[in-house]
Amino acid sequence: MQDPQQHPASAARSSLRQQARRLAMAAGAGLLAAGATAAHAQSSVTFxxxxxxxxxxxxxxRNISPTPMAASGNLQASRFGFRGAEDLGGGNSANFQLETGFNTDTGAGGGNTLFNRGASVGLSSRSYGSVDAGFLYLPIYWVFLSSDVSTYGLANPAAIMSLEHSSTLGSSGTGGFYPNAVRYRTPVLFGGLTSEIGYSFGAENNEGLNDAGRNAGANVQYTRDRFTVGYGYNRYRYFAAGSPTVSSAQITQVLSGSYKIGDNAVGANYVHSTRSDATGWFASAFMVNAKIPFGQGDIELGAARRIQNGDAHAMAYDIGYVYFLSKRTQLYTYATTIRNNSRSTQGFALLNSSYATVSPGFNPWAITAGLRTSF
Known part of the structure; x- marks a missing residue:
C-alpha cells in the first residue's frame, strides 16, 4: 500500500486541514484581542x-500697605482628580468623580476634606437623564456659571466672584459644594432645554437640629445656537442666633443669559437673596461681562453691582488678558477693584481671605499675573 503522505490527493487534503487550523487559531486570537479591546473600551478612568x-x-x-504676595489659582483653582465611566450598554453608564484642590504657593491641600472639590457616583441614561449622589454643586450654580463667558469662568479677581459668590451672598448655592447631596438631571429636551433638581441632607445633625445645612434647589436652562438663558432657585436651611429650635431659610434666585457674536461673547445675570430670620437681611446683584479675542488670547471685561440691606452698595470692575502659549498653558493678568459706599464693607475674599470685609467705604484693589497649565 502506498504511503498516504505521498499520495497527491492525501497531501493536498492534509495541507488544507493545516491551513484551516492556522486560520481558526488566528481568528480565535483576533476575537480574543477584539474582546479585550471592547472590554477595555467599556470602562475608562481619567486622571x-x-x-x-x-x-x-x-x-x-485702609490701614494696610499695598501687599505683594504669591497666590494660587487666580485664574482657575489648582486641583487634580479622577473621573471614570463604565458603559453598561443600551445608552446607560455608571460614573464617578473625585476632585481635590491644593495651593501651589504652600503645597497644602485646599480644604479640610480630602476631596474638597467634589466626590460623587452616579448612573446616566441617554433617554432618561442622570442621577448622582455625594458632595456636589447644587443646581443654581450651573446657571450662575453659564453667565460668565470669560475664558475659563469664575476667575478669583473677576467682578462676578467679588460680589456674587457664596462668600458674599452666604449659603446661596452659587458657589461651593454641599454634603450628603443627590441630584437628577434631565436629558436634553425640545432641542436645547435641560433641567435639574438637587437636595442636600446637610450636616445630618442628630441633636434635634436636623434642618441645619439642608438645601433644595432646581434650575431650567435653554441653549440654542449662540445664546443660553437660565433660571436657578436655591433654599438653604439654618438656625439663626437666638432661634435654637426654629430653623430659618435663605432663598436665592438667579436669572442669567449669554450670547455669542462671532468669536466674541457677552453674559449677564441677576441674583436676589433673602433670609427669613429677624435680621431682615437681603442682597441683590447684577453682573455683565465680555470676552473679546485679541491677538493670541482673550480680553476679559466685567462689572457688577451689589445692594444689601442697610443701604450698603458696592460696584466691582475687572479687566484681564489671557495669553495662550499652547492649548494647555496660558499666561494671564487681571486688574480689579471694588468701590464701596460709606455703608458697604465688601473685600476681596477670594484673593486675600484675611480681608473678606474692609473698613466702611474703603475701595480695595488688586493686580495679579500668573501661569496656568492643565493635564
Missing part, C-alpha cells in the same frame, strides 16, 4: 488636573 500659580499685589484695607 486630570490644573496647576495655577500667580503673583499679586493689592491694597486690601
Amino acid at each position: 486630570y488636573g490644573i496647576v495655577d500659580s500667580a503673583l499679586q499685589v493689592g491694597k486690601f484695607d
